[in-house]
Amino acid sequence: MLENLKIVFHQGKQFIPNVKTAIVPGIFRGRPVISLEKVNEDEMIALCPTDAISANPVRIDLGKCTFCGECAMRFPEKIVFTKDYKISSNVPDRLIVREGIDKVIEVDPDKVRKEIHKILGRSLKLRQISAGGDNSCEIELNSANNVQFDMSRFGIDFVASPRHADGIVITGPITKNMAQAVQICYDATPEPKIIVLVGTDAISGGLFADSPAIDRSFLEKYPVDLYIPGNPAHPLTIVNGLLDLTRKLK
């Protein structure tokens, strides 16, 4: 017992006191900012593995971006990835960063269903489904609940059954072999329920979007409540995205 206490004492306080203002170390690639500088746009577009960059005006779709940073490396005067990890939104258009506009990415409170604030605002239980995810977003979702990021302190937890859940969190591009399981899990979740997509693969299919082994028809049937971009999404992006969706009152 004493030894345990000694370990607890020695390991010290590990939690991040404020997940909204914490600064991530190093050269994190978060929300990009695109300047109005003129560059060879064709070359820039060709650099992107997932066609996330398009021209007129130059813009990056964070739902498609793999955050490899190749564009910013080649054209540092045009594109800079900032350390801003708050890049989640409920509106797909808000995930598109346009040149000359340096604006934070947020959830649009007008488009959030009323019952989400009212019923799920203080307690949100989620069921996670990996549907072709490569285990990177899954690892980061687990990290969001470790002692440092400690998402449970906000009443947001992952539960073991869809019957106990208020919504599903999907990672991965949704493979054909998982399509049925995703549907069954969604059907088993009681109303009101939300759908959250985590990671580039889930949001747009990423590099797998046109693979014949993928079946994304599930997402055409139901509204998505939150998109959390990243490859994988950073735990702070996940925590802030979920808080932004459930806590922001008009």
Add this chain to the structure above:
Amino acid sequence: MNFISIKNSQTILLSDIPESNYESFYDMNLELVLGHIERHCVNYFGYKTGNNIKLICCIADDFTHDILVSTCLVNKAHALESFTPKLLCFEKFEREIHENFGILFLNHPWLKPVRYAFNRDDKSQTIANYPFFSIDSEELHEVGVGPIHAGIIEPGHFRFICNGEQILHLEIQLGYQHRGIEQLFIDKKKLIQRTTLAEDIAGDTVVGHSTAFAHVWESLCGIEASRDIEFSRTLALELERIACHVSDLSGACTDIAYQLGSSVFGRLRTPIVNFLQEWGGNRLAKGLIRPGRNKFPFTPALAERLKQVLDIFEPDFNEMVEKLFVLPSALSRFEHTGIVSNADAISIGAVGMTARMTNMNRDIRTSHSFSLYPELNHIPILKRHGDVYSRIQIRKEEIKQSISYIRKLISEVPALSSKEILLNTPVPGSFCLSLVEGWRGEICHCALTDKKGELMVYKIKDPSFHNWLALALSVRNNEISDFPICNKSFNFSYSGHDL
């Protein structure tokens, strides 16, 4: 003998691989592996040429550090004699070839589909209509788990046949993660797309798979990466090993309900992955490894920073392992749980930690050394018992070993190579095989190019491909309540298997 000996990551012409008829191909490879513990099959696959199918078999020899490659041309119309009755480690390869091309293997015990690939030969078999193995008995009952599991984890289905609380048999059904990666390697033409695909094979083994791809691509293009590039790869591989091992120790503590260990090991992963982010901008090292390029040069300043990180990490880690490894309530759950015998590990062709926990010396870092490993004089850590405790011990000791390797590496950071490497197009009509020891074990990537130098076949073998069977064997005669700790102690990859 009708084979060609090559070294790790060596490119040869396809026409240089000796071709024989199936009978001599069969006899020769059987003779090579049977009774030779130092030799094992690292890849055996087929590809279509016209109406025929060409089979390529690659046997790695750990003593001579060679890889023995042979080939033969077969047709779907003719059934082939199976290797499996004599060499169980071929069973999965043969199942894969059967699934993809419909070749019938005579005397194969169970040609069960491997992953229900989108381009499989028999589309009438689906993952939903698969008839599980069952035993008709009043005493036995079945327990089905998955594909969606209780935690945040990838999908797979486990079907247990139990006698009371005791597991008699476990059947593992995979394929839910199949994204068609091998085909995408051919379809996506840009190098950056292929590199990103390699990073997406298994998100927990980003460095392992992207290093294997980089080695294949550089070799196909006839270039050699400079020392600073190989330095970064070696360093990143060892950092990835620490991050994953420490995270697995946390998982093992969670599964025996030891909260303190779970929290402490869980949080100890963070400084390591945060360092990867400081270095390359991504916690899982995505975007770090590139063929022919040092995208994020490792500077002496980063070396100093990493030294600080390890100096803080080590005492925190040591104090927790010292406690865990003398804790009777933990040891009683780890010891004699989920045992795989040495004979079983050899017969199924286990690789990586799964092999080493049964005293089987199989480690690509020594047997087919690559990057800067020859300078580190790596000695694999071996355990004898093949139980959960052995697997946990290997993790503990490999973390310590990795830290010492990293300290050695960063004491002398190589200068940046000023020479710019230009990646040409790959050599036409060639074959390359690359082996890398990831944290789970041996990763094998094979590439074949056509007459124009375009990628024609890309074949990936994750260490989990064979190792999943070890999990099924380990849980026999264990309580079903011990399944989570058995599963976590192996921690195999679903996406790496399903591709």
